[in-house]
Structures are given as C-alpha cells and as structure tokens.
Amino acid sequence: xxxxxxxxxxxxxxxxxxxxxxxxxxxxxxxxxxxxxxxxxxxxxxxxxxxxxxxxxxxxxxxxxxxxxxxxxxxxxxxxxxxxxxxxxxxxxxxxxxxxxxxxxxxxxxxxxxxxxxxxxxxxxxxxxxxxxxxxxxxxxxxxxxxxxxxxxxx
Amino acid sequence: xxxxxxxxxxxxxxxxxxxxxxxxxxxxxxxxxxxxxxxxxxxxxxxxxxxxxxxxxxxxxxxxxxxxxxxxxxxxxxxxxxxxxxxxxxxxxxxxxxxxxxxxxxxxxxxxxxxxxxxxxxxxxxxxxxxxxxxxxxxxxxxxxxxxxxxxxxx
Amino acid sequence: xxxxxxxxxxxxxxxxxxxxxxxxxxxxxxxxxxxxxxxxxxxxxxxxxxxxxxxxxxxxxxxxxxxxxxxxxxxxxxxxxxxxxxxxxx
Amino acid sequence: xxxxxxxxxxxxxxxxxxxxxxxxxxxxxxxxxxxxxxxxxxxxxxxxxxxxxxxxxxxxxxxxxxxxxxxxxxxxxxxxxxxxxxxxxx
Numbered sequence: 001x002x003x004x005x006x007x008x009x010x011x012x013x014x015x016x017x018x019x020x021x022x023x024x025x026x027x028x029x030x031x032x033x034x035x036x037x038x039x040x041x042x043x044x045x046x047x048x049x050x051x052x053x054x055x056x057x058x059x060x061x062x063x064x065x066x067x068x069x070x071x072x073x074x075x076x077x078x079x080x081x082x083x084x085x086x087x088x089x090x091x092x093x094x095x096x097x098x099x100x101x102x103x104x105x106x107x108x109x110x111x112x113x114x115x116x117x118x119x120x121x122x123x124x125x126x127x128x129x130x131x132x133x134x135x136x137x138x139x140x141x142x143x144x145x146x147x148x149x150x151x152x153x154x155x
Numbered sequence: 156x157x158x159x160x161x162x163x164x165x166x167x168x169x170x171x172x173x174x175x176x177x178x179x180x181x182x183x184x185x186x187x188x189x190x191x192x193x194x195x196x197x198x199x200x201x202x203x204x205x206x207x208x209x210x211x212x213x214x215x216x217x218x219x220x221x222x223x224x225x226x227x228x229x230x231x232x233x234x235x236x237x238x239x240x241x242x243x244x245x246x247x248x249x250x251x252x253x254x255x256x257x258x259x260x261x262x263x264x265x266x267x268x269x270x271x272x273x274x275x276x277x278x279x280x281x282x283x284x285x286x287x288x289x290x291x292x293x294x295x296x297x298x299x300x301x302x303x304x305x306x307x308x309x310x
Numbered sequence: 311x312x313x314x315x316x317x318x319x320x321x322x323x324x325x326x327x328x329x330x331x332x333x334x335x336x337x338x339x340x341x342x343x344x345x346x347x348x349x350x351x352x353x354x355x356x357x358x359x360x361x362x363x364x365x366x367x368x369x370x371x372x373x374x375x376x377x378x379x380x381x382x383x384x385x386x387x388x389x390x391x392x393x394x395x396x397x398x399x400x
Numbered sequence: 401x402x403x404x405x406x407x408x409x410x411x412x413x414x415x416x417x418x419x420x421x422x423x424x425x426x427x428x429x430x431x432x433x434x435x436x437x438x439x440x441x442x443x444x445x446x447x448x449x450x451x452x453x454x455x456x457x458x459x460x461x462x463x464x465x466x467x468x469x470x471x472x473x474x475x476x477x478x479x480x481x482x483x484x485x486x487x488x489x490x
Binding site for chain 1: 172173174178179180183184185187188189190191192193194195196197198199200201202208252253255264265266270271273275278
C-alpha cells in the first residue's frame with residue numbers, strides 16, 4: 001500500500017459531524033481497526049469552578065487551520081507508519097451542549113499498532129497548533145477561552 | 156452524578172452500527188470527550204500469511220454475551236471512575252469487508268481521565284471473555300477463527 | 311442418571327451438522343471434567359474439541375472440578391474470537 | 401514605509417469591534433517584534449493582547465526576531481483553544 005493511496009481527510013465545517021460517513025471514508029479493504037476521538041460541548045462543567053455553558057462559538061483561521069490539520073496528519077504518519085486513514089474535522093459556529101465539535105479518527109489493519117495512541121496524539125496536537133478558538137457563553141456572560149501553548153519554530 | 160444515572164448500553168445486533176446514534180446515547184450534559192473503537196472486517200490481510208477474506212460469519216451465545224458485555228462495562232467503571240457513558244455493541248451474521256462489526260465507546264467530562272485507555276481495555280476484554288465467534292470465508296474455503304484466551308475463575 | 315442438555319457453538323455446532331444442543335446422561339455429582347469425557351465418548355466427532363473447549367454454567371465460565379448443578383444452563387464452545395481482528399491463518 | 405495588513409481572530413477581533421483585519425505602517429526590515437510594538441501603539445485596545453499573541457507569516461508560526469517578508473499573509477491571534485475542552489473559568 002503506497003502512502004499516497006492512503007486517505008487523509010481534514011475539514012473545517014459548519015455541518016453536523018457524521019461519524020459513520022467519516023469512518024467509511026478512511027476504511028480500506030485492509031482496515032481492521034479504528035480509534036475515533038470526539039470532543040463535545042459540555043453544558044455543565046463540574047471540575048474546577050463548576051459552571052454552566054449555554055453554547056460555544058467557534059472561530060477558525062480556515063486556510064491555516066486546514067494546513068495545520070494536514071501537518072498533524074503528517075506527524076501521525078511519521079510516528080505510526082501502520083496508520084492507514086486519518087480524518088480530522090472541526091465544526092465551527094454556534095454549538096450547543098452535547099454536540100460533537102471535533103473529531104480525530106485513525107484506522108489501521110490491527111488494533112495494536114498505534115490507532116489509539118495516534119488518535120490521542122492527534123487531538124493533543126490539534127489543540128496546540130491548529131488555529132481555532134472558542135468563546136464560551138454562559139448564563140452570566142461570555143468569555144473567550146485561551147489555550148496555553150506557544151508553538152516553537154517549525155510548528 | 157450518580158452511577159445509576161450513567162448510561163451503559165450493550166447489544167448483540169444484526170443491524171448496521173450507527174456511530175452517531177450510539178455516541179448520542181452515551182453523551183451527558185457534562186460530557187466533553189469520547190473515545191470510540193471499531194473493528195472492521197478486513198478483506199485483505201497483509202500481515203502473517205497474506206490472504207483474502209470474502210466475508211465473516213459471526214455467531215454469539217447471546218444471553219451470555221450480553222451478560223459478559225455488562226461485566227466488561229462494570230470492570231471499566233471500577234478502573235476508570237471518571238467514565239460517564241459506555242456502549243458495547245457486536246454485530247453478528249454475515250459481514251463483508253470494510254463493515255464495522257464491533258464498537259466500544261466511552262465518554263467522560265475531559266479527554267485526559269481515561270477515555271482512551273478505557274476503550275482499549277474494553278475491546279481487549281471483549282475479545283477475551285465475550286462469547287462471540289467468527290468463521291472466515293475466503294476464496295479457498297472457510298475456517299473458524301479461535302481465540303487463545305482461557306478465562307480464569309470469576310471471569 | 312441425570313439427563314443434561316448442553317448448548318454448543320461455533321466449531322462444535324458445525325461438527326454436529328448444525329445442532330445447537332446436545333443431550334447427555336451423567337451420574338449425579340458429575341463435574342465439568344466428567345461431562346467432557348462423556349461427550350468425547352458419546353460424540354467422537356467432538357473428542358478433539360474437548361481438549362480446548364470452554365464450559366459455562368448459567369452463563370459463567372466453569373472449570374474442570376466444578377460439579378454440575380441440577381437444572382443449570384450448560385454451554386460449550388471454543389475460545390472466543392469476537393471483534394474482527396486477530397485472524398488465525400487457515 | 402510599507403503598509404501591511406494583519407488578519408486578527410478571537411479576542412483581538414472582538415476588541416476591535418469585529419474587524420477581521422488591521423492595517424499598519426512599518427519601516428522596511430521590520431520584525432514581528434516591531435509589528436507588535438507598533439500595533440500596541442496604534443491600537444491601544446490591543447496593547448495587552450500583544451504580550452501573549454501568536455503571530456503567523458504565510459500560515460506558519462513566526463517569532464519575535466523574524467523579519468516580515470514583503471507581501472506575506474500576516475495574522476495574529478491568542479493561543480489556540482480548539483476542541484471543546486480545557487475551558488478556562490470566566
């Protein structure tokens with residue numbers, strides 16, 4: 001299987017995430033396993049200072065976000081050569097509690113060659129380097145959520 | 156959140172796995188992360204002795220399989236108390252390449268409190284103790300696939 | 311002599327031509343080991359399977375020394391292989 | 401004096417009343433650090449943001465010493481927060 005035949009899918013979208021379709025798009029005839037991560041909007045956060053969220057507003061620097069998603073996919077392939085398909089999708093706009101907002105999925109022939117680690121790495125990297133922001137709107141006002149990661153040269 | 160309010164879903168089914176619906180069923184207002192594992196039928200296996208698979212026939216000892224899926228869910232909750240929802244579903248019958256046959260999904264408030272490890276543990280345990288078998292049908296004949304795990308007392 | 315029914319799955323079922331259940335006579339107090347031996351004698355086609363078969367009593371895994379309780383749901387099957395991976399070679 | 405445009409996102413955009421882009425005059429050979437200083441002077445509402453802002457040149461992260469190339473696509477924004485987790489407290 002040549003690398004350029006391996007499906008890599010990344011998107012910034014305002015549409016609902018369709019896990020069935022995304023998984024199908026990265027499943028090859030040689031695929032036997034997939035690990036998928038999704039992040040959802042929490043309506044209630046119980047850790048730290050408990051608070052309620054009415055909705056989140058997501059914003060992206062779209063062309064750069066797509067380029068950085070591609071970079072995350074390339075980093076995954078460099079670390080886990082067994083990975084076959086990769087899907088990275090971020091939904092933007094106004095998103096309400098219980099809604100999936102982000103998805104990272106990795107497929108491979110077998111489950112023990114890195115699919116879980118690859119998906120986990122993917123979501124961690126997405127959070128660090130892909131230019132997407134969210135504003136949290138709660139009953140008492142709104143607040144932009146800022147990350148803490150400062151990319152290094154080359155990232 | 157009381158444990159008895161946490162969604163646990165397990166099923167042996169002949170129907171297509173609907174990841175969107177399964178994820179929705181285990182997402183609470185406090186959920187922020189999900190890890191999902193799916194296993195698919197491989198049409199071509201390249202590792203070991205390369206071979207082609209036309210389809211797999213899955214068979215289950217249904218009432219026991221459902222009881223053991225419940226046990227796997229209980230084991231996950233005992234090890235990762237942060238897990239909110241758990242779905243464990245096995246599709247049976249004749250299944251063709253690229254088709255998802257099994258799904259384990261775990262949700263939690265945050266992604267770094269065990270969702271990935273819990274899903275991985277779940278699929279490993281399912282393979283060991285849940286009474287499901289498959290027959291592989293290829294161009295040159297058919298073969299039952301047998302596992303290697305012998306449960307210990309109490310499993 | 312108690313008469314017990316044993317559900318069979320996968321290879322065992324297929325070796326029996328598709329039967330989902332077998333019936334067997336056993337002395338009172340018989341164990342899982344006794345059951346396996348009796349099956350190997352009564353159904354020679356399953357004799358080889360008895361070496362690596364898993365036995366369950368009321369949907370819990372049972373072991374050679376376990377005495378079969380009256381009226382229990384018994385089942386026998388090969389090590390499980392769910393999940394669409396770990397394919398053995400033909 | 402070259403005239404550059406800088407795309408802004410998130411908090412920066414909101415502090416500017418929703419503007420998606422700012423314009424600024426810079427001497428030739430100006431660096432990212434020069435750009436930040438000039439923005440802090442020209443748009444006082446962004447002065448505080450300049451302390452922790454990320455800067456990109458042609459969609460790659462850039463650093464204080466980097467000289468701004470002619471005609472590059474420049475952008476500034478706070479550390480990213482995608483993914484629906486790691487919520488800061490209001």
